[in-house]
Amino acid sequence: MHQFNEHHPELKGVSAFYHTEIFPLLAARDGSRREAVRKTQLYGGAIAALAVIIIVVLAIMNVHFFIPILMGAGAGIAGVYHWQTRKIKALTKDNIVGGICRYIGWRFSAEVSDIPQLTLWSHLGLLPGGFVTGDKNAGSRASFEDEMQGEAHGAQFRSLEVHLERRGKNSYNTVMRGQMMTITFPRKFLGKTVVLRDKGFLQRKTRGDMKRVGLVDPVFERIFEAYSTDQVEARYLLTPDFMQKLVDLERSVNGSQIRFGFMQGQLLIVVETPNRYEAGSMFEPLTKPEPTQKILDEIGAVYDVIDAVLKPKPYPSNANT
Structure with a gap:
């Protein structure tokens, strides 16, 4: 069990609370995280491959339009990453921040x-x-x-x-x-x-x-x-x-x-x-x-x-x- 730095009386016992209340929720969703990463790599790889093909074709045609294509591919991969992970990130934030706030009597x-x-x-x-x-x-x-x-x-x-x-x-x-x-x-x-x-x-x-x-x-x-x-x-x-x-x-x-x-x-x-x-x-x-x-x-x-x-x-x- 990981021991957090519980540097205030109000935080005493939060390590045990984390491992009984927060950790199981995070562990249960880690499979969804891995699947989101797999899809990001799959779709991101397809976008990168398409960008390379377009660049090669343009190079053969002696058309120098490489930078906008690379920027567009980068934006596309970033968009895929955001779309695949947005729900997992939101739930993780609520589990961690919301869980700790509940422990000390706050709200998030x-x-x-x-x-x-x-x-x-x-x-x-x-x-x-x-x-x-x-x-x-x-x-x-x-x-x-x-x-x-x-x-x-x-x-x-x-x-x-x-x-x-x-x-x-x-x-x-x-x-x-x-x-x-x-x-x-x-x-x-x-x-x-x-x-x-x-x-x-x-x-x-x-x-x-x-x-x-x-x-x-x-x-x-x-x-x-x-x-x-x-x-x-x-x-x-x-x-x-x-x-x-x-x-x-x-x-x-x-x-x-x-x-x-x-x-x-x-x-x-x-x-x-x-x-x-x-x-x-x-x-x-x-x-x-x-x-x-x-x-x-x-x-x-x-x-x-x-x-x-x-x-x-x-x-x-x-x-x-």
Whole structure:
């Protein structure tokens, strides 16, 4: 039996749960995975052979049209792979992510139940500007999937995957893909605090009604720039321990460019990531432990962030410096 890294009390026993509840479902579907791979290789081989025949015929006719044919063959093989494996990937994602969420009392759904209002997120600088939820005439569009939510140490956690696109000349172009996370705490914050990526000499002294906040640790000062309407509360929240937990969270989801903001009773987090929670290559067994461990690491990192906010710490006395 594989022993996962159960690095939080809430995750204790998840290894046994995996092998009794999740592993059998994955093992039962591994035959379908192998059959999908076999069909992909069969149909993909036929597409590749047809492409070679066409190229040879064109070469004999002294017609140089090779690259478009190779690109078309590649797209065709990729399409066959997607078509043959899509259902297996969806079920595998639900078995692994949904199973772990059930174990800790959370919920997971591939579809998002409540679309977030992007205006606030953009106003805080967490998302590119110009994205308005549901506005089809804005020249941009947003899609959401893979919603995870539940209670963690008295706070409410919600995460969903977002894909932002802006209309180009002939098509929509991806502006950002990543995770939007909302942590709602049992108490409200006194002010508004936003932490963005450092822009070097382009940093502002103010951002709207917020003033620049200096971070205690020089390492994080070089990575981030912080602004707040309440300097004392910002220094209370943005401790080196908390900042490290955010960096750890970014690493746990294989992400980049994490930024976040405290407002009223919520911590809003955005981290740019590739498409998350996917089953991975269908050329490997569904029962491989790595995807499950990645989910456990992410959940553990979320608990760390929440604990870093709730953990009592000395309140700064230098309110106006």
